[in-house]
Amino acid sequence: MRVYLDNSATTPVAPEVLDAMLPYFSEEIGNAQSVHSYGQRAKSAIEKARRHVAELINATPTEIVFTSGGTEADNLAVRGVAEAHREHGRHIITSKIEHPAILATCESLEREGFRVTYLPVSSNGRVTAADLRAAISNDTILVSVMHANNETGTIQPIEEISATVAEARANRAAHLHFHTDAVQSAGKITIDVKGLGIDLLSMSGHKIHGPKGVGALYVRKGTRLSKLLYGGHHERDRRAGTENVPGIVGFGTAAQLARVHLSERQASMRELRDHLERQIADAVQEVRINSDVEHRVPNISNLSFDGMDGESLLIALDLKGVAVSTGSACASGSLEPSHVLQAMGLTRERVRGSLRFSLSAFTTSEEIDYAVAALTETIIRLREMIPNDEPKTAKLALQ
Amino acid sequence: MYTPQVADHIAHPRNVGELENPSGVGDVTNEVCLDRIKLTIAVDGAKLTQAKVKAQGCPPTIAAASALTELIIGRSIADVRSIARKDLIDSLGRLPAAKMHCASLAIDALRAAIDNLKA
Numbered sequence: 001m002r003v004y005l006d007n008s009a010t011t012p013v014a015p016e017v018l019d020a021m022l023p024y025f026s027e028e029i030g031n032a033q034s035v036h037s038y039g040q041r042a043k044s045a046i047e048k049a050r051r052h053v054a055e056l057i058n059a060t061p062t063e064i065v066f067t068s069g070g071t072e073a074d075n076l077a078v079r080g081v082a083e084a085h086r087e088h089g090r091h092i093i094t095s096k097i098e099h100p101a102i103l104a105t106c107e108s109l110e111r112e113g114f115r116v117t118y119l120p121v122s123s124n125g126r127v128t129a130a131d132l133r134a135a136i137s138n139d140t141i142l143v144s145v146m147h148a149n150n151e152t153g154t155i156q157p158i159e160e161i162s163a164t165v166a167e168a169r170a171n172r173a174a175h176l177h178f179h180t181d182a183v184q185s186a187g188k189i190t191i192d193v194k195g196l197g198i199d200l201l202s203m204s205g206h207k208i209h210g211p212k213g214v215g216a217l218y219v220r221k222g223t224r225l226s227k228l229l230y231g232g233h234h235e236r237d238r239r240a241g242t243e244n245v246p247g248i249v250g251f252g253t254a255a256q257l258a259r260v261h262l263s264e265r266q267a268s269m270r271e272l273r274d275h276l277e278r279q280i281a282d283a284v285q286e287v288r289i290n291s292d293v294e295h296r297v298p299n300i301s302n303l304s305f306d307g308m309d310g311e312s313l314l315i316a317l318d319l320k321g322v323a324v325s326t327g328s329a330c331a332s333g334s335l336e337p338s339h340v341l342q343a344m345g346l347t348r349e350r351v352r353g354s355l356r357f358s359l360s361a362f363t364t365s366e367e368i369d370y371a372v373a374a375l376t377e378t379i380i381r382l383r384e385m386i387p388n389d390e391p392k393t394a395k396l397a398l399q
Numbered sequence: 400m401y402t403p404q405v406a407d408h409i410a411h412p413r414n415v416g417e418l419e420n421p422s423g424v425g426d427v428t429n430e431v432c433l434d435r436i437k438l439t440i441a442v443d444g445a446k447l448t449q450a451k452v453k454a455q456g457c458p459p460t461i462a463a464a465s466a467l468t469e470l471i472i473g474r475s476i477a478d479v480r481s482i483a484r485k486d487l488i489d490s491l492g493r494l495p496a497a498k499m500h501c502a503s504l505a506i507d508a509l510r511a512a513i514d515n516l517k518a
Contacts, residue, residue: 387437
């Protein structure tokens with residue numbers, strides 16, 4: 001049996017999404033900027049998709065900028081605000097647990113003279129509004145805190161962050177903007193950008209059963225933003241480049257499905273995720289949850305197994321047909337262990353022994369049961385391989 | 400990322416355990432990544448007759464530990480002394496550059512076990 005439990009990395013395209021996209025490859029092939037009817041039909045398809053994406057987060061369609069994915073949306077948000085408002089301030093606040101698309105963009109801005117504060121997180125992975133409030137100065141132009149973390153699923157206190165930003169904007173930081181990377185939360189939990197007072201929000205198609213290579217940045221009306229891509233006047237002059245029509249159509253359909261089925265998908269994923277954790281806890285002692293269980297998305301389970309190496313668990317599971325991911329170093333060529341788990345204060349051993357299971361709306365209970373059995377057998381076998389005693393610190397000759 | 404040989408050793412590690420009265424023990428830990436290999440060997444005359452290994456760590460460490468036992472059981476001590484990291488990696492097909500240190504750890508365990516052989 002093959003079981004895919006790495007849906008926070010990417011998801012399969014839903015059948016309806018694929019069906020919606022196909023005509024735009026060979027039949028409706030127009031460039032959406034073309035004046036003739038091929039172009040107009042492509043344009044109309046894009047605008048329909050834009051409405052679906054906007055509806056998912058309670059935005060207005062004109063506030064949606066289509067991009068090549070979540071990474072570009074993050075880059076556009078952070079660099080776009082920084083460059084547009086550099087005359088008003090040079091200070092940016094983000095968190096230690098952001099996706100590399102945010103962190104690396106912030107680091108590049110630091111090299112250009114911006115100052116960046118990286119807020120710490122609790123052992124459960126959340127920032128506090130108090131830390132944020134203390135960090136905001138009259139020089140601050142952007143706060144970027146991700147809605148839900150990709151490794152642990154922990155949801156940040158977005159309402160409090162938004163209130164803190166609004167209060168600071170009224171009092172001392174007139175040009176303060178609030179961005180959130182919602183790549184892991186959009187389509188999984190309800191988001192109302194108007195109600196939450198969010199200025200910018202990143203989304204990605206391939207996390208919600210849409211195709212890879214397309215995402216969006218929500219930009220609240222009236223927000224000044226510099227461009228990343230120069231050229232034509234696409235996306236209301238915010239992002240040049242011929243539109244990825246099939247991708248955008250797919251993303252729109254995926255967003256529509258996510259909105260329509262949000263409640264039932266949420267319930268089903270949460271139930272299966274909780275079932276997975278209970279089964280694992282029953283079968284395998286010495287396992288800990290690396291997340292804020294009160295505030296997390298319904299589909300992610302990040303667990304640490306005592307004495308284990310996450311990469312060995314991952315490979316052994318892969319050999320049995322189960323796909324997951326790990327925060328252990330040395331996996332996927334990176335020599336750095338998870339910066340998220342480290343920021344939460346986890347020990348080296350606990351980071352090393354971590355696995356992330358991430359479900360989708362299509363995961364079944366048979367798949368969960370199979371994965372738990374595979375994991376249990378693997379842990380028993382690897383535990384048998386652990387030396388019985390503590391390591392000797394020096395070479396020792398036996399009597 | 401890993402060869403079929405490495406995958407096989409992960410799925411079916413060989414000679415797992417600890418000898419009760421070993422002739423030599425090599426227990427080594429890589430302080431950077433916390434991987435550990437504990438090798439116990441039995442020697443009869445000039446021949447290495449038994450070997451058991453325990454290992455904790457990333458996949459190539461497990462695979463290298465397992466493959467090491469297959470390389471040494473039944474060989475003369477003289478032969479075993481000349482086993483190098485390259486021989487171990489060859490038996491695994493190949494290892495990614497970032498994982499060569501896992502094979503080094505296994506060789507370190509072997510050298511430690513040979514070095515402290517009972518007289």
